[in-house]
Amino acid sequence: MSQAGQGTAPLAQQDERVKQISPLRKALIRPELGAIVGTVAVFAFFLVFASGSGMFNAQGVLNWSTVSAQFMIIAVGACMLMIAGEFDLSVGSMIGFAGMSIAILSVTLGWPVWSAILVTFALCIALGALNGYIVVRTGLPSFIVTLAFLFILRGFTIFFPQMIERKTIIGGIDTAAEGDWLAPLFGGKIGEPVFLWLADQGLIDVYTRGTQAGRPIVDGIPMLIVWALGLMLFAHVVLTRTRFGNWIFASGGDAQAARYVGVPVSRVKILMFMFTAFCATVFATCQVMEFGSAGADRGLLKEFEAIIAVVIGGALLTGGYGSVIGAALGALIFGVVQQGLFFAGVESSLFRVFLGVILLSAVILNTYVRRIITGER
Amino acid sequence: MSSFDHNPIVEMKDIVKHFGPVVALNGVSFDVRPGEVHCLLGDNGAGKSTFIKTMSGVHKPTSGEILFEGRPMQFDSPRDAMEAGIATVYQDLAMIPLMSVTRNFWMGREPVRRVGPFRFMDFRHANEVTMEEMRKMGINLRSPDQAVGTLSGGERQTVAIARAVYFGAKVLILDEPTSALGVRQTANVLSTIDKVRKAGIAVVFITHNVRHALAVGDRFTVLNRGKTLGTAQRGQISPEELQDMMAGGQELAELESSLGGTV
Ligand SMILES: Nc1ncnc2c1ncn2[C@@H]1O[C@H](COP(=O)(O)OP(=O)(O)OP(=O)(O)O)[C@@H](O)[C@H]1O
Numbered sequence: 001m002s003q004a005g006q007g008t009a010p011l012a013q014q015d016e017r018v019k020q021i022s023p024l025r026k027a028l029i030r031p032e033l034g035a036i037v038g039t040v041a042v043f044a045f046f047l048v049f050a051s052g053s054g055m056f057n058a059q060g061v062l063n064w065s066t067v068s069a070q071f072m073i074i075a076v077g078a079c080m081l082m083i084a085g086e087f088d089l090s091v092g093s094m095i096g097f098a099g100m101s102i103a104i105l106s107v108t109l110g111w112p113v114w115s116a117i118l119v120t121f122a123l124c125i126a127l128g129a130l131n132g133y134i135v136v137r138t139g140l141p142s143f144i145v146t147l148a149f150l151f152i153l154r155g156f157t158i159f160f161p162q163m164i165e166r167k168t169i170i171g172g173i174d175t176a177a178e179g180d181w182l183a184p185l186f187g188g189k190i191g192e193p194v195f196l197w198l199a200d201q202g203l204i205d206v207y208t209r210g211t212q213a214g215r216p217i218v219d220g221i222p223m224l225i226v227w228a229l230g231l232m233l234f235a236h237v238v239l240t241r242t243r244f245g246n247w248i249f250a251s252g253g254d255a256q257a258a259r260y261v262g263v264p265v266s267r268v269k270i271l272m273f274m275f276t277a278f279c280a281t282v283f284a285t286c287q288v289m290e291f292g293s294a295g296a297d298r299g300l301l302k303e304f305e306a307i308i309a310v311v312i313g314g315a316l317l318t319g320g321y322g323s324v325i326g327a328a329l330g331a332l333i334f335g336v337v338q339q340g341l342f343f344a345g346v347e348s349s350l351f352r353v354f355l356g357v358i359l360l361s362a363v364i365l366n367t368y369v370r371r372i373i374t375g376e377r
Numbered sequence: 378m379s380s381f382d383h384n385p386i387v388e389m390k391d392i393v394k395h396f397g398p399v400v401a402l403n404g405v406s407f408d409v410r411p412g413e414v415h416c417l418l419g420d421n422g423a424g425k426s427t428f429i430k431t432m433s434g435v436h437k438p439t440s441g442e443i444l445f446e447g448r449p450m451q452f453d454s455p456r457d458a459m460e461a462g463i464a465t466v467y468q469d470l471a472m473i474p475l476m477s478v479t480r481n482f483w484m485g486r487e488p489v490r491r492v493g494p495f496r497f498m499d500f501r502h503a504n505e506v507t508m509e510e511m512r513k514m515g516i517n518l519r520s521p522d523q524a525v526g527t528l529s530g531g532e533r534q535t536v537a538i539a540r541a542v543y544f545g546a547k548v549l550i551l552d553e554p555t556s557a558l559g560v561r562q563t564a565n566v567l568s569t570i571d572k573v574r575k576a577g578i579a580v581v582f583i584t585h586n587v588r589h590a591l592a593v594g595d596r597f598t599v600l601n602r603g604k605t606l607g608t609a610q611r612g613q614i615s616p617e618e619l620q621d622m623m624a625g626g627q628e629l630a631e632l633e634s635s636l637g638g639t640v
């Protein structure tokens with residue numbers, strides 16, 4: 001691995017000023033390095049300090065995977081948008097709004113749940129498009145525009161249920177969703193037979209008492225996790241393998257330069273706002289199906305958690321650079337740390353300390369790597 | 378030389394451009410032929426950038442006529458002009474430093490490969506062409522995924538020029554490609570310009586620097602305060618005369634030389 005040494009003679013037609021780069025170094029120097037190192041560090045930490053706590057048995061894994069998947073869903077959207085050069089601070093409010101919309105449409109108005117879900121998706125994606133449209137038309141920073149929507153959407157989310165039902169939490173969605181064809185896509189589980197089989201083999205514990213006796217403790221993978229992985233894969237492929245992905249990078253890297261060569265920058269940015277809104281709505285729908293209720297305070301501060309995960313993942317706050325895989329790992333770090341400290345029996349306030357330390361170290365490492373890759377000074 | 382056998386590919390007649398009360402161009406005429414480098418010189422604010430922007434479809438002239446390949450043309454956007462074969466390389470907007478050379482090279486025209494119902498960017502083809510085109514311009518890239526930010530200023534200009542040439546530019550407009558470059562880098566860009574001319578492309582080269590212009594130019598047009606001060610052929614004008622013309626008269630030139638030689 002020491003081909004980088006000065007002793008080696010340069011190859012025939014090679015520039016004498018270009019040093020050979022060792023494959024190891026080449027493999028390491030990638031945008032996600034900070035997140036990869038962070039993930040390894042976090043898992044190592046908890047394997048040492050929380051291994052006896054059940055964090056790594058089936059139920060424990062399910063627990064932190066679910067929390068990580070939640071972060072991942074919104075981080076993927078925030079990542080694509082940030083690479084396109086914009087922010088969306090209204091994600092958290094959008095989550096609350098979408099959940100409340102499903103609840104009001106299905107419980108209060110008695111619509112079938114599938115239609116409540118579809119209408120909510122259409123509404124939220126339209127709101128995302130509106131966010132984007134205002135940003136590209138006015139040229140205002142998306143920070144300001146979406147901050148306005150943070151307040152507007154949260155305001156409506158509190159106002160409507162209070163006006164209609166005189167309360168801020170609407171329940172009963174689980175009963176409304178029974179037998180619905182679309183709801184299981186967000187609230188269901190997959191792989192039940194596999195888990196039953198695993199339980200039969202004694203690989204997963206089973207309940208010994210109660211109505212569930214004999215059923216495995218973990219009886220499937222929640223759709224939430226499937227959504228998280230699916231969205232991550234989709235976004236990663238779009239970003240790195242398609243023409244549209246190149247436009248996303250270009251729009252965030254230098255919108256004017258991109259316009260000059262014919263990249264439809266405004267369209268790209270608006271579509272990314274819509275994608276972010278889509279991700280927020282997926283999050284909200286899964287959450288509503290899981291809890292069976294919608295609350296006016298759901299999703300509070302989620303926008304910042306998403307942005308932090310994205311930044312841990314190596315994206316540049318100013319756009320044009322980043323990685324979906326990195327953002328997903330950032331979300332994993334987030335989830336594992338949050339739940340891990342709980343398993344380790346540590347004071348939950350330490351979650352913040354730990355997170356701050358990880359954020360700072362990952363970003364320092366990312367900045368160092370990015371300078372090597374992009375030649376920034 | 379051979380360039381004078383051709384008819385002009387772009388002809389601009391009496392171009393006037395107003396920005397509200399500002400008269401940026403006040404009747405400028407200019408033409409460029411295939412295989413020739415036509416230099417456009419002039420001081421800051423003379424109207425050079427505005428002039429080429431009317432040529433590349435960014436601005437619509439207030440009055441005046443533009444002929445492209447002998448026909449009057451109407452470009453509504455830079456994209457239209459690009460499609461017709463007029464490519465512009467802007468000093469600072471040419472490249473996106475965070476992106477790889479390949480991604481920059483193909484930006485806006487990415488090659489795609491179908492896999493079933495999906496269309497992916499064809500990176501293998503894109504990388505091969507990028508490496509090859511850069512080699513033709515005399516630059517050996519370490520790797521096509523190298524970020525443009527790791528290239529020098531001159532190399533970046535060269536990527537932009539190579540891109541324009543590869544995508545079939547008939548007219549290449551370069552707005553001050555050398556103004557931020559050192560001696561070696563400038564020499565590289567000038568030799569790239571020479572290669573482009575030899576490929577039969579018409580080049581419009583904007584610069585402040587008389588020596589850079591004289592190094593590659595076939596004809597020289599000097600703009601001053603929105604008007605042409607005249608067009609000269611190569612060999613018919615000395616560097617000093619050109620410098621004087623640019624400075625807008627003998628007096629200024631004397632003032633400049635008393636301040637310490639050539640500017
Ligand atoms: N969009 C615009 N709106 C108003 N005025 C403009 C605009 N663009 C250019 N001008 C004015 O037109 C004049 C010519 O500007 P231009 O940019 O063409 O000069 P230039 O010759 O390219 O100068 P430099 O060498 O500094 O690049 C200037 O006085 C400038 O202020």
Ligand SMILES: [Mg+2]
Nearest residue numbers: 425426427552
């Ligand atoms: Mg200019």
